[in-house]
Amino acid sequence: MNLPPRTIERLSKYRRLLKKYPKTEGLYIFSHHLARLLNLTPVQVRRDLMLIGLSGNHRKGYNITELLKVISQTIDTEQGHNLAIVGMGNLGRAVTRFIRKNETRMNIVAGFDIDQSKLNETIEGVPCYHISQIEEYIKVLSVDIAILTTSPESAQEIADRVIRSGVTGILNFTSVHLDVPKEIYLKDYDIITSLEEIGFFIKSPLQ
Amino acid sequence: MNLPPRTIERLSKYRRLLKKYPKTEGLYIFSHHLARLLNLTPVQVRRDLMLIGLSGNHRKGYNITELLKVISQTIDTEQGHNLAIVGMGNLGRAVTRFIRKNETRMNIVAGFDIDQSKLNETIEGVPCYHISQIEEYIKVLSVDIAILTTSPESAQEIADRVIRSGVTGILNFTSVHLDVPKEIYLKDYDIITSLEEIGFFIKSPLQ
DNA sequence: TAGATTGTTAATCGATTAACAATC
């Protein structure tokens, strides 16, 4: 199915919110209610749900169970995704822990680090291997998404290597611009740029 | 000055890249060269620089020193920004370390945590206080940007409290939707949603 | 002059929102 990236992001947020939604609040939810919980407009919500073929009830709104089912059918794959964290330093371990606390279809199957002492050890419940074994383990474990939490210096080299090994999605925490083939889905988390953006907009009067 | 958010983000990236640019490569850079280094188009680069009043030389391109000067004048404030990290767990400490490794105008002046044992201790070189003292220290230290790395449960309460104390910019790592007044500049880093977005687009054939 | 570049407007693209018909 061909859906806009922004819609996918919102679908993910609808699902996460509704999964925790108290059962006592009823089986149905109105678009304006869901919108208010996420600071969106009711039209946005209805449009998103329309795009994935969901329809609501004019009296009661949208059936939450159906909503959860159809969103999951849209977003998830049967097997889920196998993730590798490359760079098991502070940030890598924190991100690992963060992901594992959430119930998702994302299975962290390996961590990699240059530190020999971490070899074959289990960190945050994830088996950790030496960086030299990336190609080998990524293939064997069918990793399709890599999270890059390495040093800036090695980021591009590691990206090249994980891509060569079969990874097609990358979440890049390194603040380094990565050059990747256009068939790779790359998402950057550039903390420094984000802070500078915030800094600029809080000094200027806001729109 | 009124500049689009995307332009600010790119200016931040131009600067970071050019700061590390080897001196031997010359004092000038062409828009197409800068564009290639960041996977942008030359027009995008020229337009961004035009918006901040920079002009280049038809033979040599843009003067790197001037470029760095004008970008800094645009983005930075004289005093820089004072940051607080709220939640000094794994993620908070990792983010603290990450920011301190980069040379920026962002000064991390305080960390906060519920853990009594961290009270008055210095973590990653940052003085750490108990969460009950947020209001007090944010005011005294003139913190204007808060980074939220707390538990999801306390995220909204903490956001309310830092805003009440004078913070106007928030970088939110908690994956929880925050309800903030429109004059607050909020930027979300939702790791779960990002992974689900990547997951969706690597299963579908890419555009 | 020819060629490569900058500078800038107009067209296009993607996403949001306004408007409103249809339904219960």
Next chain:
DNA sequence: TAGATTGTTAATCGATTAACAATC
């Protein structure tokens, strides 16, 4: 029926890109 909602198209907004004049 009146009122509140859903469903969907058309208009608008923000950002990128195409086109091209100006300059060295």
